[in-house]
Amino acid sequence: MYARRMDHLPPYLFARIDDMKDEKLRQGVDVIDLGVGDPDLPTPPHIVEALCTAARDPKNHHYPSYAGMLAYREAVAEWYQGRFGVRLDPKEEVLALIGSKEGIAHIAEAFVNPGEVVLAADPGYPVYKTSALFAEGRVHELPIRADDDFLPVLDDIPADVVRQAKLIFINYPNNPTAAVAPISFFEEVVEFAREHDIIVVHDNAYSEITFDGYRAPSFLEADGAMEVGIEMHSLSKTYNMTGWRVGMACGNPDIIAGLGRVKTNVDSGAFNAIQHAAITALTGPQDSVARACSIYQERRDVLVSGLSDIGFDVQAPKATFYVWAPVDDCMAFAAQLLDQAGIVATPGVGFGRNGEGFVRFAITRSIERIAEAVDRMRGLDL
Numbered sequence: 001m002y003a004r005r006m007d008h009l010p011p012y013l014f015a016r017i018d019d020m021k022d023e024k025l026r027q028g029v030d031v032i033d034l035g036v037g038d039p040d041l042p043t044p045p046h047i048v049e050a051l052c053t054a055a056r057d058p059k060n061h062h063y064p065s066y067a068g069m070l071a072y073r074e075a076v077a078e079w080y081q082g083r084f085g086v087r088l089d090p091k092e093e094v095l096a097l098i099g100s101k102e103g104i105a106h107i108a109e110a111f112v113n114p115g116e117v118v119l120a121a122d123p124g125y126p127v128y129k130t131s132a133l134f135a136e137g138r139v140h141e142l143p144i145r146a147d148d149d150f151l152p153v154l155d156d157i158p159a160d161v162v163r164q165a166k167l168i169f170i171n172y173p174n175n176p177t178a179a180v181a182p183i184s185f186f187e188e189v190v191e192f193a194r195e196h197d198i199i200v201v202h203d204n205a206y207s208e209i210t211f212d213g214y215r216a217p218s219f220l221e222a223d224g225a226m227e228v229g230i231e232m233h234s235l236s237k238t239y240n241m242t243g244w245r246v247g248m249a250c251g252n253p254d255i256i257a258g259l260g261r262v263k264t265n266v267d268s269g270a271f272n273a274i275q276h277a278a279i280t281a282l283t284g285p286q287d288s289v290a291r292a293c294s295i296y297q298e299r300r301d302v303l304v305s306g307l308s309d310i311g312f313d314v315q316a317p318k319a320t321f322y323v324w325a326p327v328d329d330c331m332a333f334a335a336q337l338l339d340q341a342g343i344v345a346t347p348g349v350g351f352g353r354n355g356e357g358f359v360r361f362a363i364t365r366s367i368e369r370i371a372e373a374v375d376r377m378r379g380l381d382l
């Protein structure tokens with residue numbers, strides 16, 4: 001019944017973990033779920049208020065414009081200028097997305113011909129591979145390893161693969177490894193893309209979730225980035241708005257136009273009331289973002305010091321709400337953790353074969369629950 005491409009969709013291993021978790025819940029176990037990459041903190045009230053006000057206005061009840069309201073795109077441009085010093089033309093260089101996942105899933109349709117290569121990190125956010133698959137492109141996995149600070153080694157990509165490559169996905173601060181990239185890495189990617197005529201799509205979903213004074217750059221800050229690529233961004237992680245489905249693609253106008261053309265044929269834009277609320281988020285007070293980061297940072301410290309005590313070789317990440325911890329066999333570890341301690345963590349192979357040897361803990365639970373998880377792990381023979 002299903003098309004052959006469905007067989008190649010990334011294995012949804014999370015479903016198996018979910019089944020195991022549900023079974024534990026049925027047994028009455030007090031499960032601590034450190035699996036989900038979804039903030040537990042609420043959307044700041046002033047943003048919710050802005051939505052309510054906008055939702056009551058019948059003007060907002062019609063089909064939105066495909067590219068997004070100009071006022072929203074202007075707010076995005078202003079935010080990029082203030083936050084990254086990157087100048088964007090709101091009309092040509094900014095596109096509203098129904099969450100950045102949507103833009104990522106659609107981008108390959110616009111640029112990748114059947115059989116052309118899409119370069120995607122492994123482990124990585126699964127949607128990069130999905131995007132390539134729907135365009136009938138071929139994925140070439142770029143292994144990212146602890147020894148290389150979880151940055152792909154571009155020189156390791158075979159020459160014939162590079163020749164057939166049309167698009168590369170990168171993502172720093174990174175999910176799932178929590179690694180960050182220096183601007184020099186982005187500059188290296190720009191050089192590589194220029195030399196081989198490859199489109200760069202940087203996914204910057206976690207740029208605002210940073211710790212210890214670290215400031216994550218935009219890919220568009222790199223010299224020449226606007227010529228070769230775009231950046232997908234999102235309000236999801238910054239403002240605890242994962243359920244709202246609003247994001248943006250920014251950068252090279254031709255690439256933005258290509259993505260826009262695909263979207264025009266698929267969706268009809270993000271609800272205007274949500275775009276109004278997003279304007280409020282981007283242009284209003286930002287103290288909630290700093291507060292969220294300090295909450296995550298405290299949680300990170302509890303988890304990382306706890307895991308270190310127990311004997312894990314973990315680093316405190318500078319960004320994201322994940323801790324990427326080395327283990328022997330990730331599936332066996334995750335199963336044991338759930339079975340014996342009622343803790344959900346995501347096995348690294350869920351993000352690609354090179355994720356073997358790691359589990360991802362999401363610190364999207366209260367500090368008390370994270371401390372409790374550490375206590376439970378202490379009692380185990382891990």
Ligand SMILES: *Cc1c(COP(=O)(O)O)cnc(C)c1O
Nearest residue numbers: 099100101125175205234236247
């Ligand atoms: C959460 C996440 C996104 C998607 O966020 P949206 O809610 O679709 O904007 C994109 N990339 C990565 C790496 C993520 O973790």
